[in-house]
Amino acid sequence: MRIGIDLGGTNIAGGLVSDDGKLVYKTSIPTITDKGEEGLLSAISDVVKEIITKAGDEKITCVGIGVPGHADDQRGIVVYCNNIPFVNTDLAGYITKETNLPCYIGNDANAAALAEVRFGCAKEFDNAVMITLGTGIGAGLIINNRIFAGCNGAAGEIGHICLYPDGIECNCGRRGCYELYGSATALKRQTREAMENNPDSKMWEIAGSLDEVNGKTAFDAMRLGDEAGIAVVEQYTRYVATGVLDIINLLCPECIIFGGGIAKEGENLLGPIRKIVKKECYSDYGRQTQFQIAELGNDAGIIGAAFFGE
Amino acid sequence: MRIGIDLGGTNIAGGLVSDDGKLVYKTSIPTITDKGEEGLLSAISDVVKEIITKAGDEKITCVGIGVPGHADDQRGIVVYCNNIPFVNTDLAGYITKETNLPCYIGNDANAAALAEVRFGCAKEFDNAVMITLGTGIGAGLIINNRIFAGCNGAAGEIGHICLYPDGIECNCGRRGCYELYGSATALKRQTREAMENNPDSKMWEIAGSLDEVNGKTAFDAMRLGDEAGIAVVEQYTRYVATGVLDIINLLCPECIIFGGGIAKEGENLLGPIRKIVKKECYSDYGRQTQFQIAELGNDAGIIGAAFFGE
Numbered sequence: 001m002r003i004g005i006d007l008g009g010t011n012i013a014g015g016l017v018s019d020d021g022k023l024v025y026k027t028s029i030p031t032i033t034d035k036g037e038e039g040l041l042s043a044i045s046d047v048v049k050e051i052i053t054k055a056g057d058e059k060i061t062c063v064g065i066g067v068p069g070h071a072d073d074q075r076g077i078v079v080y081c082n083n084i085p086f087v088n089t090d091l092a093g094y095i096t097k098e099t100n101l102p103c104y105i106g107n108d109a110n111a112a113a114l115a116e117v118r119f120g121c122a123k124e125f126d127n128a129v130m131i132t133l134g135t136g137i138g139a140g141l142i143i144n145n146r147i148f149a150g151c152n153g154a155a156g157e158i159g160h161i162c163l164y165p166d167g168i169e170c171n172c173g174r175r176g177c178y179e180l181y182g183s184a185t186a187l188k189r190q191t192r193e194a195m196e197n198n199p200d201s202k203m204w205e206i207a208g209s210l211d212e213v214n215g216k217t218a219f220d221a222m223r224l225g226d227e228a229g230i231a232v233v234e235q236y237t238r239y240v241a242t243g244v245l246d247i248i249n250l251l252c253p254e255c256i257i258f259g260g261g262i263a264k265e266g267e268n269l270l271g272p273i274r275k276i277v278k279k280e281c282y283s284d285y286g287r288q289t290q291f292q293i294a295e296l297g298n299d300a301g302i303i304g305a306a307f308f309g310e
Numbered sequence: 311m312r313i314g315i316d317l318g319g320t321n322i323a324g325g326l327v328s329d330d331g332k333l334v335y336k337t338s339i340p341t342i343t344d345k346g347e348e349g350l351l352s353a354i355s356d357v358v359k360e361i362i363t364k365a366g367d368e369k370i371t372c373v374g375i376g377v378p379g380h381a382d383d384q385r386g387i388v389v390y391c392n393n394i395p396f397v398n399t400d401l402a403g404y405i406t407k408e409t410n411l412p413c414y415i416g417n418d419a420n421a422a423a424l425a426e427v428r429f430g431c432a433k434e435f436d437n438a439v440m441i442t443l444g445t446g447i448g449a450g451l452i453i454n455n456r457i458f459a460g461c462n463g464a465a466g467e468i469g470h471i472c473l474y475p476d477g478i479e480c481n482c483g484r485r486g487c488y489e490l491y492g493s494a495t496a497l498k499r500q501t502r503e504a505m506e507n508n509p510d511s512k513m514w515e516i517a518g519s520l521d522e523v524n525g526k527t528a529f530d531a532m533r534l535g536d537e538a539g540i541a542v543v544e545q546y547t548r549y550v551a552t553g554v555l556d557i558i559n560l561l562c563p564e565c566i567i568f569g570g571g572i573a574k575e576g577e578n579l580l581g582p583i584r585k586i587v588k589k590e591c592y593s594d595y596g597r598q599t600q601f602q603i604a605e606l607g608n609d610a611g612i613i614g615a616a617f618f619g620e
Contacts, residue, residue: 246472253461285389
């Protein structure tokens, strides 16, 4: 048995995970951010201790913690996370001190990718990239069945490869980053813009108002045959496909896993991407990169973190 | 001892390589392409046999062959190479039949990358990407000290990540590919365009004529303070840096190795790239990706190929 923790901006979710990747107990508390680093460290430690108590006589071999930001997996340090009061925080050291268990940390996107490759939709593959279309675009790289985190733990920042060198300014310092065009946030922006340009679009009925637009609005309109909705989805899937093609031409992974809310569209998302990739990818010889929709949902972050140590 | 072969469009170069990466004997014959697949297979086999003879009593463990195109490293098949009469050719099988030695094949860019990481400029690193700025842009990916060739041997086609989605049409099927902006070929085009727009530029004296422009023309003009030359180099290094940033944000390799003719410019090339990367890369925490200029030159293809088998 092992413990996995998924530290999010809203909740600290954790669980007891069997060595074959089953989540056998799960718990969650709100992420407190108003008591600073010490308060949050102590809250995470409390979750771990609760799970240890639940485990009873079961032997626990390690704790793994996925964080929503930059983790130095080699040193066990949380370098920086948006909205979370950790800066160069020795999270692994703290948990080991409190629990006497080996503790490993890593990025939450890497945790989800590892879980999907070991136990989820990509079980038959050893090399995969999971891209999560959410507020931004995150990615986890699995190479030879292990996380590849690069020289400082920050590999997988696929949201910040460049789509448009002269495009929208990104707060990372570049222009035209992938996530400014392919994230759920970007899709919502594109949907609102299309609504403003198309007062007769069914998207107005579907969403109610500009403020209520979500990642489904344009897809729902497309399903009703709404032309503006169709155009938004076409343009959006082309943006996503552009980054997907970059990954394929550079890495030829066996599999690309799509996660995040938008991935729930399934073939409505993957179908157009498949077409563009088939037409434009560099090599059409032999095995081609397969596309999968993530299947472990929110549990992936807990399950994957539990396997950070190997 | 092992044998490495670098199959090029012009020459078949081969050599005897010691287990610690020293090239102890080297030979070369022109690449014959007018006798079809059989003629070329037989020529390669002759080179291998010549090296075996030279080796005398030395035990040879394997043959490795780098090809300038798409190799299926798993099956030993040359899928396709521009200008070489191999299509789905069982090159490894042929050489093994002729010599009774295990034979491994792979892409020549991967061979060069492996040589530089094992024995050249990147010896202290285990994870590196070598990009070669030549006719196109090729790349070799070394992860955990081994070649990463992806699911069908075609990983590393970094020349075909996208810089400008609406840019110049590429013969790969995409638009705006990296190599259309960052290769030596692209630099020559950019140089000629700048000359046409700047009749007073020193580039005219340096090159003699548009037809004689080469990859050094703009750099030479820059060294003389020529404004048009400076502008060409600035724009070109920005193009190269854009792809370099994509690699860093996605993979955070320990090292990026620059090869090809343009890399001979050394700090004139790397200096501006370093500045752009420092300003725009996603993570400035901890270890940063180092830049190196390839140091094994043409021998890298032979030396690296000799280690394909491991």
